[in-house]
Amino acid sequence: MPVRTVLTIAGLTLREASRRKVMRALGVLTVLLLALSAWGFSQLGAAADDGGLTSGEKLMACSQILNLVMFGFSLIAALGTAFLAGPTLAGETESGIALAMLARPIRRSAFLLGKWLGLVVFGTVYVVLAGVAQCLVVLATSGYWPPEPATALALLAAQAIVLLTLAVLLSTAVSPMASGVVSIGLFGSAWVAGVIGGVGAALDNEAVERVGTVSRILLPTDGLWRGAMHGFQDPSVLHRFAAGEFEAFPFLSVHSLTAAYLAWAVVWVVLVWSVAAASFRRRNL
Structure with missing residues (x-):
């Protein structure tokens, strides 16, 4: 599989994605989420400065x-990658653009890998x-800085990669909108x-936990996502809850991810x- 071909298709995919209306959305x-969060955290910081919150309460809230x-x-990243993956692959297949490129000739696996790599970037x-x-x-x-921002952001990026890989698979079989x-x-x-x-887990119910x-x-x-949350939250937050109580909180994470789970994500x-790739290879263009 020529590396240059894959990189060229990846670059074209990025260029095409930058022109879509999804990017503007x-x-x-x-910007709206950043502005809203800036206002919210500023109010939180002001409340802490005025003595309305203790340092522990501020950490937990932050x-x-x-x-x-x-x-x-x-969620925004998920929406973007999912609704870009469909038009990028299925849309070009339906419009005949993919057929024109594959006639050069370019292996279908190289074409798909280039598209996927562009979306990953x-x-x-x-x-x-x-x-x-x-x-x-x-x-x-607010003065708060997460303890492991690099790890947390890497896991968020991995989450986006997992979802766009799924979207690429679906786009080889169904319409662009349906895949998204x-x-x-x-x-x-x-x-x-x-x-x-x-x-x-909080209720100690194994069937539900499963x-x-x-x-x-x-x-x-x-x-x-839960591994990313663990990197964003202050470790002292969990000490404010009884054993197992914090499991029911959707925006708190108890444990960091194991190497085995990260390996499974890669294998997945x-x-x-x-x-x-197998589905795209068998698809009639």
Whole structure:
């Protein structure tokens, strides 16, 4: 597989993505969320300065609100990658653009890898830029800085990569709109299942807790998100809760991710991409 061909297609994918209206929508949503969070954290900082909050309460509030805002950014990234992956692959296939490029000749696997790589760069750059901007906003308005921002942002980027890989797979089989809708639906379902699993853990109900565990294996987005939350929140926050009580909080994470789970996320991406390549290879253009 020629590396130059893959990189060229990735560059073209990035250029095409930058021209889509989805990018403008992402920009507007990002600015609005940054502005809203800046106002909220400034109010929180003012309340702490006036003595309305103790230092411990401020840390807990900052940790949970930052996780909430970062979930908003992860949702924006999910929407962007899912609805870019569909038109980028399925749209070009339906319009005949892909057929014109593949006639040069270019192997279908190289074409798909280039498209995927371009979307990976887009999702990663967005998550890093938006995440760093948000952390700086929080620092400037409330004085809070997350303990492991680099790790947390890397896991958020990994979450976006997992979702866009799923969207690429779906776009090889269904229409662009359907692939985006199904991807976002599965993303939301995995998060809800994770919350249900947390409630089960808090109630010491293994059957309910297993719902979250299974969902994180089938689709690693929620597992990666929980690892990211652990990097954004202050470690002292968990000490304010009784054992197991914090499991039910959707914007608190108890444990960092294990190496085994991170390895599974990588294997999951490779497996799903391989299935997407096989599906695209058999598709009539």
